Amino acid sequence: MKNKKTFFLVTNATIPLVLGLVIYTFMKSGTYINTFLNIDFAYIPKTIIGIFIINWFCDFLWSYALVFALFLVLSPFKNRLTISCIVSLILGIVLETLQYANILSGTFDWWDIVIEVVAIVTVTFILKKLL
Numbered sequence: 001m002k003n004k005k006t007f008f009l010v011t012n013a014t015i016p017l018v019l020g021l022v023i024y025t026f027m028k029s030g031t032y033i034n035t036f037l038n039i040d041f042a043y044i045p046k047t048i049i050g051i052f053i054i055n056w057f058c059d060f061l062w063s064y065a066l067v068f069a070l071f072l073v074l075s076p077f078k079n080r081l082t083i084s085c086i087v088s089l090i091l092g093i094v095l096e097t098l099q100y101a102n103i104l105s106g107t108f109d110w111w112d113i114v115i116e117v118v119a120i121v122t123v124t125f126i127l128k129k130l131l
Helices: 002-027 032-037 048-073 080-100 110-130
Strands: none
Touching: 002 032, 002 048, 002 110, 048 080, 048 110, 080 110
């Protein structure tokens, strides 16, 4: 049973990162990954779903994967779910704040923080159901 749980955690920590990479590579232009791979291709659908994917879905995926990864790494700790959620939330807020202060490139967006919170809550429900 432990191997199935570990596989589930690893899968939920890696697949969202791969999906986010694909979105950043093929749907966004001017990103670090596009520059690194020398790719100048960006298909941007002009629908509400397309706009959501471009602007916020990768933040959801990143936060979702981070909580799962932290939960897996923090397995020796009793309150690992709480710690994983708090660290993910703080990191998301700090990164958005650094964008706001122009220390990191990117655009500060309150909705990014909201979407990251939604991802953290989603993972919390999933993990509470699993445990």
